[in-house]
Amino acid sequence: xxxxxxxxxxxxxxxxxxxxxxxxxxxxxxxxxxxxxxxxxxxxxxxxxxxxxxxxxxxxxxxxxxxxxxxxxxxxxxxxxxxxxxxxxxxxxxxxxxxxxxxxxxxxxxxxxxxxxxxxxxxxxxxxxxxxxxxxxxxxxxxxxxxxxxxxxxxxxxxxxxxxxxxxxxxxxxxxxxxxxxxxxxxxxxxxxxxxxxxxxxxxxxxxxxxxxxxxxxxxxxxxxxxxxxxxxxxxxxxxxxxxxxxxxxxxxxxxxxxxxxxxxxxxxxxxxxxxxxxxxxxxxxxxxxxxxxxxxxxxxxxxxxxxxxxxxxxxxxxxxxxxxxxxxxxxxxxxxxxxxxxxxxxxxxxxxxxxxxxxxxxxxxxxxxxxxxxxxxxxxxxxxxxxxxxxxxxxxxxxxxxxxxxxxxxxxxxxxxxxxxxxxxxxxxxx
Amino acid sequence: xxxxxxxxxxxxxxxxxxxxxxxxxxxxxxxxxxxxxxxxxxxxxxxxxxxxxxxxxxxxxxxxxxxxxxxxxxxxxxxxxxxxxxxxxxxxxxxxxxxxxxxxxxxxxxxxxxxxxxxxxxxxxxxxxxxxxxxxxxxxxxxxxxxxxxxxxxxxxxxxxxxxxxxxxxxxxxxxxxxxxxxxxxxxxxxxxxxxxxxxxxxxxxxxxxxxxxxxxxxxxxxxxxxxxxxxxxxxxxxxxxxxxxxxxxxxxxxxxxxxxxxxxxxxxxxxxxxxxxxxxxxxxxxxxxxxxxxxxxxxxxxxxxxxxxxxxxxxxxxxxxxxxxxxxxxxxxxxxxxxxxxxxxxxxxxxxxxxxxxxxxxxxxxxxxxxxxxxxxxxxxxxxxxxxxxxxxxxxxxxxxxxxxxxxxxxxxxxxxxxxxxxxxxxxxxx
Numbered sequence: 086x087x088x089x090x091x092x093x094x095x096x097x098x099x100x101x102x103x104x105x106x107x108x109x110x111x112x113x114x115x116x117x118x119x120x121x122x123x124x125x126x127x128x129x130x131x132x133x134x135x136x137x138x139x140x141x142x143x144x145x146x147x148x149x150x151x152x153x154x155x156x157x158x159x160x161x162x163x164x165x166x167x168x169x170x171x172x173x174x175x176x177x178x179x180x181x182x183x184x185x186x187x188x189x190x191x192x193x194x195x196x197x198x199x200x201x202x203x204x205x206x207x208x209x210x211x212x213x214x215x216x217x218x219x220x221x222x223x224x225x226x227x228x229x230x231x232x233x234x235x236x237x238x239x240x241x242x243x244x245x246x247x248x249x250x251x252x253x254x255x256x257x258x259x260x261x262x263x264x265x266x267x268x269x270x271x272x273x274x275x276x277x278x279x280x281x282x283x284x285x286x287x288x289x290x291x292x293x294x295x296x297x298x299x300x301x302x303x304x305x306x307x308x309x310x311x312x313x314x315x316x317x318x319x320x321x322x323x324x325x326x327x328x329x330x331x332x333x334x335x336x337x338x339x340x341x342x343x344x345x346x347x348x349x350x351x352x353x354x355x356x357x358x359x360x361x362x363x364x365x366x367x368x369x370x371x372x373x374x375x376x377x378x379x380x381x382x383x384x385x386x387x388x389x390x391x392x393x394x395x396x397x398x399x400x401x402x403x404x405x406x407x408x409x410x411x412x413x414x415x416x417x418x419x420x421x422x423x424x425x426x427x428x429x430x431x432x433x434x435x436x437x438x439x440x441x442x443x444x445x446x447x448x449x450x451x452x453x454x455x456x457x458x459x460x461x462x463x464x465x466x467x468x469x470x471x472x473x474x475x476x477x478x479x480x481x482x483x484x485x486x487x488x489x490x491x492x493x494x495x496x497x498x499x500x501x502x503x504x505x506x507x508x509x510x511x512x513x514x515x516x517x
Numbered sequence: 518x519x520x521x522x523x524x525x526x527x528x529x530x531x532x533x534x535x536x537x538x539x540x541x542x543x544x545x546x547x548x549x550x551x552x553x554x555x556x557x558x559x560x561x562x563x564x565x566x567x568x569x570x571x572x573x574x575x576x577x578x579x580x581x582x583x584x585x586x587x588x589x590x591x592x593x594x595x596x597x598x599x600x601x602x603x604x605x606x607x608x609x610x611x612x613x614x615x616x617x618x619x620x621x622x623x624x625x626x627x628x629x630x631x632x633x634x635x636x637x638x639x640x641x642x643x644x645x646x647x648x649x650x651x652x653x654x655x656x657x658x659x660x661x662x663x664x665x666x667x668x669x670x671x672x673x674x675x676x677x678x679x680x681x682x683x684x685x686x687x688x689x690x691x692x693x694x695x696x697x698x699x700x701x702x703x704x705x706x707x708x709x710x711x712x713x714x715x716x717x718x719x720x721x722x723x724x725x726x727x728x729x730x731x732x733x734x735x736x737x738x739x740x741x742x743x744x745x746x747x748x749x750x751x752x753x754x755x756x757x758x759x760x761x762x763x764x765x766x767x768x769x770x771x772x773x774x775x776x777x778x779x780x781x782x783x784x785x786x787x788x789x790x791x792x793x794x795x796x797x798x799x800x801x802x803x804x805x806x807x808x809x810x811x812x813x814x815x816x817x818x819x820x821x822x823x824x825x826x827x828x829x830x831x832x833x834x835x836x837x838x839x840x841x842x843x844x845x846x847x848x849x850x851x852x853x854x855x856x857x858x859x860x861x862x863x864x865x866x867x868x869x870x871x872x873x874x875x876x877x878x879x880x881x882x883x884x885x886x887x888x889x890x891x892x893x894x895x896x897x898x899x900x901x902x903x904x905x906x907x908x909x910x911x912x913x914x915x916x917x918x919x920x921x922x923x924x925x926x927x928x929x930x931x932x933x934x935x936x937x938x939x940x941x942x943x944x945x946x947x948x949x
Contacts, residue, residue, distance in 0.1 A: 106665050106807050116732060117664050214662070220808040222654075222662035229661075230646070230654035232549050233538050233828030300548060358814065361793055375538050375825035376652040379815035380800075382790065383808060393807035396665030409841025 088121045089403040092152035092183075094174050095165035096129035096145065099188060099215070101136035102392030103162065107399075108138070118400050120407045128152040153178045160402050162395060163187040172196055179203045179211070184411065186398045188215035188391060194289035198302045210411040212398035217290040218243060220390025221383040222397070223369045227297045234373030236298040238338040240517060243290040245365035245385045246274045246281040247313050247333040251321070251350075252363045255330060260318045273365060284312035284333065284348040291335035294369070295346045298337060299425055307427040309347035316350050320440060320512060323483050324352045327466065329438075330360045334517065343428040352438050352485075352516040359517070431492035436465070436516035439486065439494070441501065442479040442508040443469075449506040450482065456504065460497035462489040479508040485516060520553045521835040524584035524615075526606050527597035528561035528577065531620060531647070533568035534824030535594065540570070542828075550832050552839045560584040585610045592834050594827060595619040604628055611635045611643070616843065618830040620647035620823060626721035630734045642843040644830035649722040650675060652822025653815040654829070655801045659729045666805030668730040671769040672949060675722040677797035677817045678706045678713040679745050679765040683753070683782075684795045687762060692750045705797060716744035716765065716780040723767035726801070727778045730769060731857055739859040741779035748782050752872060752944060755915050756784045759898065761870075762792045766949065775860040784870050784917075784948040791949070863924035868897070868948035871918065871926070873933065874911040874940040875901075881938040882914065888936065892929035894921040911940040917948060 091107070093100055107114075107124050115121040127140065128149040146152070153161055153174060161178040163185060165171040171189055178185050180203065187193070193200065193216055204211045214224045218241075227236070242248050246268060253264045265282065268274035280286050288310045295303045313333050324331050329352035338345050353360045358380050362368040367385025372378050384390035405412050443449050450469075457464065463486065470481040486494065498511045523539070525532055539546075539556050547553040559572065560581040578584070585593055585606065593610040595617060597603040603621055610617050612635065619625070625632065625648055636643045646656045650673075659668070674680050678700060685696045697714065700706035712718045720742045727735045745765050756763050761784035770777050785792045790812050794800040799817025804810050816822035837844050875881050882901075889896065895918065902913040918926065930943045 102807070110665050110667060110806070113667060114665055220811060222658050222811075225657065225662050226654050229833055230657050230829045231825065232832040233542050233546055234825055235542060235545060358790075358793060361790060373825060374542070375534070375821040375828070377816045377819075377822055379652060379654075379813070381811070381813060383811035387809075389807040390809050393663065393666055393805060396807070397662045400664040401661055404844045405840060408837060408844045412836045412840045 086115060086119070086121045087407065088123050089160060089406055090123055090125040090155070090158040091160045091162060091399055092125055092155060092158035093127040093162045093164065094149050094152060095163065096127050096131070096136060097164065098388045099391045099395065100127070100129070100164045101138050102388035103164065103395050104140065105138045106389070106392045106396050114396070114400060118403050118407070120403050122399055122403050125158050126152045126155055149174050150177070153181055153183065158183065159406060160184045160186060160399055162399065163189060164395070166191070168192050168195055175200060176203055179207050179209055182207055182209060184210040184402045186212045186395055186402065188213070188395060190216040190286070190289040190293060194292040194305055197293070197296060208411060210402050210405060212402060213293070214398045215391045215394040217293050218367050218369060218381070219383065219385040219387060220393050221367055221369065221381045221385065222394065223294070223381050224297065225397070226381060227294065227371070231371065231373050231376055234375050236339070237372040237374060239294050239298060239335070239369060239371050240359060241290070241294065241335040241369035242332050242359060242362050242367050243335050243369070243385060244281050244287045244333060245367060246278065247287070248362065248367070249273045249365045250282070251313065251331055251333065254318055254321050255325065258318060258322060261313065261316055282312050282314050284310040287333060287335050287348045291337055291346050291348055294335070295337045295344060299339065299344050301425060303344070303346050303427060307346070309349070309430050309433070311349045313350050317512065319481070320438070320514065323440060323470065324438060326468070327352070327485060328355050329353060329516070330355055331514070332359060332362070334359070340428065340434070342424045343426055343432070345428045345433055347433065349515045352514055354517070357517065431490075431495070433491045434488050435491065436488055437486045437494055438514040438516050439484045439498070439511050441482050441511040443482045444506045444508070445478055445480045452504050452506050453501050456500045457497050460500070461493045462497050463487045477508070518547060518553045519839065520555050521592060521838055522555055522557040522587070522590040523592045523594060523831055524557055524587060524590035525559040526581050526584060526593060526595045528559050528563070528568060529596065530820045531823045531827065532559070532561070532596045533570050534820035535596070535827050536568070536572065537570045538821070538824045538828050546828070546832060550835050550839070552835050554831055554835050557590050558584045558587055581606050582609070585613055585615060590615065591838060592616045592618060592831055594831065595621060596827070598623070600624050600627055607632060608635055611639050611641055614639055614641060616642040616834045616838075618644045618827055618834065620645070620827060622648040622718070622721040622725060626724040626737055629725070629728060640843060642834050642837055644834060645725070646830045647823045647826040649725050650799050650801060650813070651815065651817040651819060652825050653799055653801065653813045653817065654826065655726070655813050656729065657829070658813060659726065659803070663803065663805050663808055666807050669771060669804040669806060671726050671730060671767070671801060671803050672791060673722070673726065673767040673801035674764050674791060674794050674799050675767050675801070675817060676713050676719045676765060677799060678710065679719070680794065680799065681705045681797045682714070683745065683763055683765065686750055686753050687757065690750060690754060693745065693748055714744050714746050716742040719765060719767050719780045723769055723778050723780055726767070727769045727776060731771065731776050733857060735776070735778050735859060739778070741781070741862050741865070743781045745782050749944065751913070752870070752946065755872065755902065756870060758900070759784070759917060760787050761785060761948070762787055763946070764791060764794070766791070772860065772866070774856045775858055775864070777860040777865055779865065781947045784946055786949070789949065863922070863927070865923045866920050867923065868920055869918045869926055870946040870948050871916045871930070871943050873914050873943040875914045876938045876940070877910050877912050884936050884938050885933050888932045889929050892932070893925045894929050895919045909940070
């Protein structure tokens, strides 16, 4: 049976998962693919630590270039992460005529155009299934299964750390800081959790999904990103009272020739399937003009699930090589007619959840309703909560709006603050 | 831009969806694929009915052979269905060197070996994404995304008609016959509903999934099939009282060197994601040794969703042709080492739900418990219900068992019937 050689750059958690998977399922994969995938070399600066998987003597070396230029290696798998040497090595591999598999969302979100144009120039494949959704085949689905669909919307829970924190905040009524600490102790959150909880990890993934769905590179700088760091436990509870759960949601949707790409804590109806995605699990719901709603659910991170997708990508490239040539040199589909643009924050339309601390005196609510009304924001549901602290003279009032323009609501909230009927800046969250 | 010609056999509901989709998203697909997919000819005996989609004059003809042998057609799409002319035309197309896309689950379940070996002989691709799950990319996921996984289990809700009926039975407490009639009037069930409600449609799909997951052809005759025709509304309600919903589930799982392939009405915990799949929607949960649990959800049937998957397959073959050659001539993965066998019904192990009408007299329950115990069936939960009809001398008792061997439970139920403590044959359902 023909052999395809694989070289691995980066022998961390996912790298060890790939080594483990390629070894234990080697025979099975060969039967399925009709070609044998053989791991030939691994490059990592740390050549001594035990990763819990056996490695043949001499296979693990510190020098990436040796792996990249090994003539017996056709597929280079980059699992270093970040935008430093990972970028350099990937470009070097592509220019050496090697196919590349990567799980590096940050690199693709920031340098995707460079990577894909280099691949195209060299006529080689770039697969990046594990860059979004870990073990969930959302990249494959967008690139292949839904290739005949206009994509209307993608809504994704794409960060396991945030979803774990939000699930615990809801189930236990615990505040964010306390749950974050527990998540860090349990290994579900990094010591520096900013990339996750401030929404940037989700934003990187949103950029990749949006680029795939709409065929043009979405600049990170144009993505609206709001994390969960400032989310109050009380809003999680109030949302629940309305029959909603709060999820950190990537929202990608087309309106005319504008594409919204944003990341926000978002109220999701408890009846929506995305509301049932708990703990570290991820999911994405995609609505296509032909497929209708489809949902993909699974483990969004972790050694084995991420390795599963990396190995699926390796298998695909092996099939491509066997069949005669690469299939995805262009990486993201180039379907943009030049007309599409990213929608500005102020133009985004959505339903919203708004909480205000309203002066407990006659007429205050009337003033608020009047301002909302003349700004074009209509109320779908409202409830005045019992004040947690008595005697402050202010009571919490929560609104759910109908679909409103973000700019209109912002203007209304500013006016309401100016009218002296609220004690602090209102809290505004999106509603799916 | 290079063109790939498509010929369509069968211009029914899904065929019209494919024609519609290829037309309206033609430009988008060309941008994505880097090759233009052009529908050249459609064969259908009915060349006059209006399908609601415009067709160029001369494109719709009654003769399939003209389509198959058109030198400008590289991909033949079979949407006739059944195992008669569909089989003949597909074999003819493969032997003429044409790649084939089909949504024909019955044909693949019964004649898959013949189809795939003919494709392999001719070095052409067979894609069949729409044969299982309509718009859900479950075939693609098993064949590609999870190629590096040992598949432990697949549990699928794969028939929209049954799921619609079960959802209404649960929500409305209505009996099966009444809901079936309503489903037929609403167009969700065929005039002859047997293929759906007796489980054979689900079984065809289970055969295809099992063959893909385990790499050998699973004969339909060895699949355990039980439909929902005899499901009593009272069991739907009792299951609900225990915190379960009843779904018609395809269960595919490996135990050692045996594969279970079965279709049964099955109790699913209300907390399980499959329990949230309602109405005509379908879903499959796949557990792989690396991926862990993943779930795929969407519309399992219908014109546009099924056409979406057919068009995705066409796009894949177009990419293959562009890249230089076919990738899936073998159709199902040939990963069987010759050791795998289908598990016999009696050897299947599962948790079970059992309802009996038990004599309302001292000692009756003791006799039942004793028999279950010495047959090796242990009880996890039990509840004695209020008798619906007073004065019969029998009351309904419902058990949930721990994992038990099917043969052991059957033997116990037979003994219990022989012991004169129940008024009728017990009802037995599986529990996921």
